[in-house]
Amino acid sequence: MTNRTPQEEHMAVSLYYSHSNQVALLAALVLALGFTTVPTGAGAADEVAGLEEIVVTARKREENLMATPVSVSAFTGDDLADRQITTAEQLAGATPNLTFNRNSVFAGSNAAAVVFLRGIGQADFVPTVEPGVGIYVDGVYVSQSTGSVLEMMDIDSVQVLRGPQGTLFGRNTIGGAILVNSRKPDDTFHGDAEFTYGSYDRTDFRGSVNVPLGENLFGKASALYTNRDGFVKRPLLGGEDANSGDDNTLGVRGALRWEATDALEFDLSFDYSRDRENPAASAIVSNFILPASPLTSNVAFHNFFVAPGLVPTLGPGAFFTDFYLPPNKHTDLSDMPGQHSDLDIWGVNLTANWEISDTLAVKSITSYRDLETDFSNDWDHTPLAISHADSEVITGWQWSQELQLTGKAFSDRMTWLLGYYHFEEDNDYVAQVTFPAVTVASGALIDNRSDAAFGQFTFNLTDQWSLTAGGRYTDESKTFTVDDRIQFIVSSFPLPPIPGLPVLPPPGFRLIPLGKTTLDVSEFDPYVNLAFQWTEDLMLYASYSEGFKSGGFELRNTAPAAAPPSFNPEFATVYEAGLKWSGLERRLRLTASGFFTEYDDLQILVTTGGIVPAPLTTNAGEAEITGFEIEAVALPLPQLELSGGVGYLDAEYKKLDPRAIANGTFLDTPLPFVSEWQTNLSGTYTLTAPALAGSFRARLDWSYRTDYATFAQFSPDLVQDGVSLLNASLTYVHDSDKWEVALSGTNITDEFYILGGNAFIGNSGYTNSNLGRPQEWALRFKYRF
Template sequence: MQINRRPVRRSKCRGECMVFSKARLRIAGFCAAVSAACISPGLAQAQSTGSDQTESRADLLGSDIVVTARKREESAQSVPLAISAFSGKSIEARGVQKIDGIATFTPNMTFQNNPSFGGAGSSAAIYIRGIGQKEFLPTTEPGVGVYVDGVYVARSVGALLDLVDVERVEVLRGPQGTLFGRNTIGGAISVTTRKPTDTFSGSLQAITGRYSRMDAKAVINAPLAEGLYSKVSIATFNRDGYVRHLVDGRDLGDTGTLTGRLDLRWQAGDALELNFAVEGTRDRTNGPAFVLHKVNYQSKIFNPQNLPMLPPGSTPVEGSYVVNPPFDAPTDNFALLHNYFATLLGGQPCLGFTPYSPQGSGAACFSDRFLVGSHATAGTGPQYSRNDLWGAQLGADWDLGPIQLKSITAYREVHGNYARDGDHSPFTILQLADILTQSQFSQEFQLLGKTADDRLKYVLGLYYFKEKGNNINTLDFTPVTFRSGGRFDTESYAAFGQATWSPIEAVDLTVGLRYTDDRKSFLPDQEILVDKTGGALIAASPNTPQARILPFVRVHLNENATTPTATISWKVTGSALLYATYSKGFKSGGFVQRVFPARDSVPTFSPERAEAFEIGFKSKLLDNHLTFNAAAFLTKYDDLQVQVFTGIAPVTKNAASAEIRGLEVETRLSAGSGWFLEGSLGYLDPKFTKVDPAATEITLASSFERVSKWTISAAVSKSIAFANGGELTARGDWSYRSGAFMDALNSPELFQPAYSLFNANLTYEFPGKTISVFAAITNLTDKRYLQTGVYGSSFGLYEHLYARPREWSAGIKWSF
């Protein structure tokens, strides 16, 4: 097939890149990708003209995808939404094994495995257009909703999905408060798995690689009877960690996952289809790969000027500091408090009187000797992360001619057990343990229809969600051991509707509305277990051993929200679409679960709300070989839920309002002769417009945490077809992120400077395309960059968790 020779405005594309490069030299890589997309027909002409040419592996990356972003099947290019869609085959061709890998190719998106303060493994921290959530606590909601086959995954633990047998992944950017609804203030990620078919088929795959990697996947699709089909998929993922736990030689950051799923599909006639699935995952690891980066030994209570010290009872001397226990105990810095106790109670030289040395030299002193680098930790406390997840769902589709009825019923459970040593030493300064149990039930009904000669399309729906569970945190600190957490319960009701009317053939008007009613409760089960000071520090307060930190009384929180959307779209040509959208989003409030010292009531925080304005266009050019999409948006973001350390525990509070301006560009080109190029650019400019005076941790000049101003990617693939029917495909990709802080306090020690990543893979498909072998390298330049970071001012400890280093892998796949 020959691409038509249409005039191409080469100077315009190059001119746009020149403007970008003048504004920011760092986006030159993206300009190169766009310039390649804006090629003259000469490159397109290089495509083979043979009539027997088949679609290459590289061409699969650029094919249009059918999505269900509006609850009905539509081409991704025809949906007036900012959506990045990836088919299962294209995800595989990109070398992505886990769902967080799609962030590499999606503008303005951050998707990380974030253990955060508690150490839960496989915990997703997702941000889209600057809005998201990093905390896994069940009393805090995510800012980006994750859906699997239409089922909302409520907890971030377990949302870091392994992509075993996926039909497609859709990333919807911006508030999706009407059709997806629950906690999609930043956007939604919708994963659709493959349904069983009437053909016996399947695949077997094995992968090995660096760090003793050993992965295996098996998928078998088998018809059972007329109209009844089944599919079984099972996978195991195993990999050593990359941070050595020195005390026992174990590696942290390892992978040990077993997951499986059974699907049954019953076509009970021409009008009714039932789909049932049950799945489970078992995850066992040695815990997250945190390392100790820096220690702050400063205290506002004890010797704040770092003066030479005199023993207790000494005559004051100008320019010196007389130790005055217990009244000057540095209770605002537990690392220093440990040395204070070791000096005054244990006779260890941990403070150094002249000159003052807060680290000391004794064996019982906490000091910088525990900063053992980015590949090891000297902690001796328990380290593990264990998750067990399972779920079942039943989907029913009735086709009644003018209308279709859909029902999605689902149940999910999470059982987690986590522990980590946050001080990275033989001492007990910061040791954490968590037990999480959670179950959820959801029911959704949808009514879809068309009328007025198909000029009016609509969807109406009802939604119910029920969640309950228990999360107990045991926190062992220098002065005290206490239990935090408690039982949580959530019930949510919603009704929604959306309609699209086409007054003329080229124009669509869409309006939608959702009403949500959330009802939450929390029963805190929090008390002091051990007062290690003998009562000297905390006996004078209600914080006596076995005393309640919060009243053992269930508290309630009721919220409701109305979230509308309105869109106008214009099909300029059969391959070009312009649109403008207005939408609102809502994220539930919650309870502050970690509390210390004691309080007489449970702290709460209110919902977040976002109002978004967006314009964009989508186009298919060069005989549908070039896709070029762009969007610009403004989001007004109110009552931001910001997590800060105001004492011992991280506290979530409504701290500010903000405006977020941004731009997104995505382009894909199937250039012929097996060539495929793609690129994306995301620009974000979030600014606080109002800060609560009580939120002293942030200012109007503060940066959003985990949000890069620039996210850019580019990739090129080349497929070579051989005379024997085999095909070789090579792919290389590059991604860039500008600098970002890992906490709301904008701690310089938790700032990740701008960085680039490079990946490459090579695949050979044997004749007949039933057997393929492949090899890949991720993080080709072995870049060390932060995946997350933690700092608590009460502990004085800066912790880093770096992403995995350079890794190679190789594998084989057999499809039948």
């Protein structure tokens, strides 16, 4: 039975009676075209078999999802295509308790990721802040948030693992891991080409070709090009080409597989991605008036620097003003020329697998990645020169070597893995930020080294009980060479003593003396899991795990200091229990997990004062997070597949550091990017049309999350109210399966929502926010050969 509100019931009845003739006409058309219903998914042959088995590698070996005692959301490449997931950020709409935003809170970059899982993540893009959720591409850890908004190009599967993941993966990840696995070359000639045209002059091309190169050598090449105008208008900078939130990406990937023997194979891959875009889609959302200083609002800046007295003085106690707020929320009144978001990133990966025997195997993953990004942005989003980033440049590289030894023992009752991981990373960060009276040049060389040994053992105590225990020892070192200075004073503004404005030092003044500073940390993280296979279809499990995220150094220093300010590592202890059940002759699949997290020394991003305002990372104190996830897939009819999930989080600070309190974070302040509830529901219905030599597949994807704060310092303008997003698609697939055409829409109800932002409440006097994409439509054609 369908649950409807009274309004929905009234609408359904009205539609039935007022459009009965249209229904009859549609029924006649269906019969004329010879529509019949067929099972969703693999086809009629699978009708009795029920849902397809999903294979995951969450424990570094191939296992049935329902036999893996961990909390994981898994998607095949076909799932991603059906859900219109073309970039990694869109995973959040289908994964309970996941936040994945394209725009970092304090960045003009269009390629900086903000990822939170179960309330743990990172909000800043600078290379001194570690991701809280690790992203792995074909087993290789991607160290920087900039460049982590991955295009889903020729993807085989994506898995989202929740909780600390140190005992099986090269890099320690405190909040979870996202595993992206590309399709590997095989021994047949085949390929595909896909073209999409849509809203904002969207033009996408994706294609791949697989070619056997010899008896045991196979190759594959993939490419994509995406181009789309921005959706945030910037009328003071020109036409459509100036709008922010645009896409202009070129990506290529090549792969070789050599099966040297029946027991030894090598996979070599290369990837390159190039972005040339405008800044992230953002706009000003509010202004503030703090009477203590005439330089704490856009109005005050305008009066003081541009046209004194032009804007009437606000009355006593006034706090907000709509001055320079655009009439349309998707409008940015910036007039700063040259804003951009450029990215070049490439990498190479060599993976070797050697099955020494039936009970022993070795795996080696060697990788190198190179990053160069350059972006600029007008932070205040007004025609005034209040604050803007003239340039932020990050150039860096990473290389890693991982070795895994896996095996079985005691008549296969025990499986085990031992691993070693070495990681090196060098980054050069240079930024120039301009304010009305001063330009601050900040920069640093960051040199990170990490070595880790990890292992995990699973022992089948009985046919039903299994015990898993593991641990990870990590030794890390970070070297930081800083260069922060006041570049020059703007002489055209004679500044008398003004309350609230600090006395400016002379040009060329170094905020922090040149020199190297090192942070070293060593940690051991344990993991224990007990699983019980109650019946063939029901498994229960409970686990205990610990994880940590490294500390680092502040890059945006605006106050003099004898040494670079730093922040400490953060730690998480997670208690979890869950179940996995399949029923109704494999037509229903249910997974559920509940957890409690003790979160200590958590790192948050706050805006602090100084000579000029700047966002800095600080350790907030202690917090507790309780929650659960439930996911289900069902085949109520052979031609209808339903799936959905719900996530719940109850997160609160328990103890705060004085520095966090001083910067506006209090015990009742919500943790950033935490919604109490997140839900999603999808449905796919398939009809065959023999007269049209094909079938139609209709799909709806709906997601909802309750309100959430997007900044650690509470600001009402940076709290997103509950938002519901609806996507839809209608796909025709030819019987030959060689081609298909689809009409699709995203955010079809055109909801306005924000992704993040900054509140410069006590200094520059404005709040800006990054904006979510509006309603969009697209027509896609795909051909396979």
